[in-house]
Amino acid sequence: MTSPTKIGQVKTVQVDTGPALSRRRYTKVDPIPWWLKVLGGLVVAFFVLPTLVVIPMSFSDATTFQFPPKGFSWRLYENFFTNPVWLDALGNSFLVATLTAVLATVVGTAAAVALSRLQGRTAQFVRTLLMVPIVAPAIVVAVAVYISFLRWQLTGTVTGYVLAHTAIAVPYMIVSVTGALGGFDPQLLKASASLGASPLRSFVRVTMPLISRGILTGAIFAFIVSFDEVVIALFLRSPTFQTMPVQMYNSVTVEIDPTISAASSLMVAAVTIIFILPQLRRGRRGRRQESHADDT
């Protein structure tokens, strides 16, 4: 791999097919030593195992928390799916997260496209400003939201939840779409205009399909940011409207109800599935592009 043509090939491949392929090529050049694999495995176990502990617990037949579980039963799931408090909370969370994802997608994509056209210090400043919700302490944001929403009478409403969650989800959307726009050739928009397409039509027919992966990734992040957001949700909750994380918090601190292990398992499963589905799709597309590149 020292000849210039080889290096050039690897570079082309990276540009065409994304990180999955380039990573594979890289391992061919530079094999990973066994101890690094072991270390990597340990790190993964450290991060993932605590999450997975709740899954066997959720099939326990005990009435209190128990690990390892002694017997097997579906009882906790039965509790979950027959208790309207849990079901309402789950429904509320799905509603808020879906609306947040939609709103954040529109706002975040528009912001990212606008930012990509700005240059210089102004753009840098605006970009930094939009990242503030990610780095600001959650409790500070929550208190600010709470005080404002009290005045505007938005606490305990779907609108309130969606607006607050959108504010913290938009930065993720911007990061994701900005990344996708990095590989977008602005010359395509000139071509599109010369062919008779208005700016809006060009966006729909050219820009959007080409950055759809970034938009999808951002939308998933936005959904999950909202789905497991707990600090703001605690402030905004009302007796009649709570989200899943808040209900889970209640069930531990107030009720000590082992149903939470079933609820947690469902959350883990839902979030994992939402993340993995597009990964599978991406894998397929990556392979198709690879075969294109080989043809040329």
Added chain:
Amino acid sequence: MTRETTVKATEPSSGTGLGTEIRLAGVTKDYGLASPAVDDISLTIEPGEFMTLLGPSGSGKTTTLNLVAGFETLTAGTISLNGADVGNVPPHRRNLGMLFQNYALFPHMSVAQNVAYPLRERKAGKEEIARKVADVLELVQLTGRDGDYPSQLSGGQQQRVALARAIVFEPKALLLDEPLGALDRNLRSALQVEIRRIHREVGSTFVFVTHDQEEAMNLSDRIALFNNGHIEQIGTPQQLYTEPETLFTARFLGDSNVFELGQAALDEKVAQDGESWIVEPGTVAAHPGVRASSAIVVRPEDVEVAGSRDAVPSGANAVRATVRDVEYMGSYRTLLLAMGAGGLPGRARTSALRGEYAIGDTVVIWWWPRAQRIVAA
């Protein structure tokens, strides 16, 4: 061109695409830098003409093309298509096709979808789209590649798809922004032939931007040579080559032997380097700058090489020179020379069969006075 630009700003009517006159009057684009990118350019491109905007990078040729396309806004001046002012018409309503150096094909669309794009934007029917796409793919010799994606095509094929896409909707004119710049030499000349053929068959006005003088000479009906935001000279390739008005033109197109005269009286004779050269009145450029500062330009192919003064015929202009290097070009040799007492760099082309000259030889080069050109320097 007697039509006056009193027409109101209207959208250009979608014509047949044949014979659109493009007129630039006092066109200026100023980005607020030291000097305007395009400085008061006036240029009329005739219907069906192949006009090349030639010049070094930064000379304003691409900016001018972008002004015509509508991607840049005018600082001053007017641009009209068939007499209709398009200054305030957005690019997507100007009905001008455009080719880009990097092809700018839509990577998520097949060849057929790319070519159908402008037709679909114009709400053409399904059958009409299918027929026109098939026709234009035949024109660019890509029949049967409809289903391929741009990533499956070579650079030359991609540019042919882009060409098909840019002419399929019968635009008022085709704007070409260095479309061959990214291709290798063989492909370039093949596509030059192709572009010339398509220009003939389509009969539309073509505006071609390039910095490659050979390409410009090869393709154009006329060339507008750009320099520092203004047009140095407009004319046919032959006019620009044989009758340059300025030293910039002479040096940009082809090789030249240059003898700067400064402010000299351009009578029947001029003195240069101890020589006295004959000047024929017809060889002096009409450019007003000639009076202030001028130079004699002689093309290498017009220069003959002699071993000594005695071999120079009477009535010829001659100067002593030293051979610096010899380039063997196959059908001819080029002698690289140091001319006169000042050792000016020069070139002379000699037949490969004629006498051999070696590095360091002292020779006399000569040319007929009608072969030289006196230009503004």
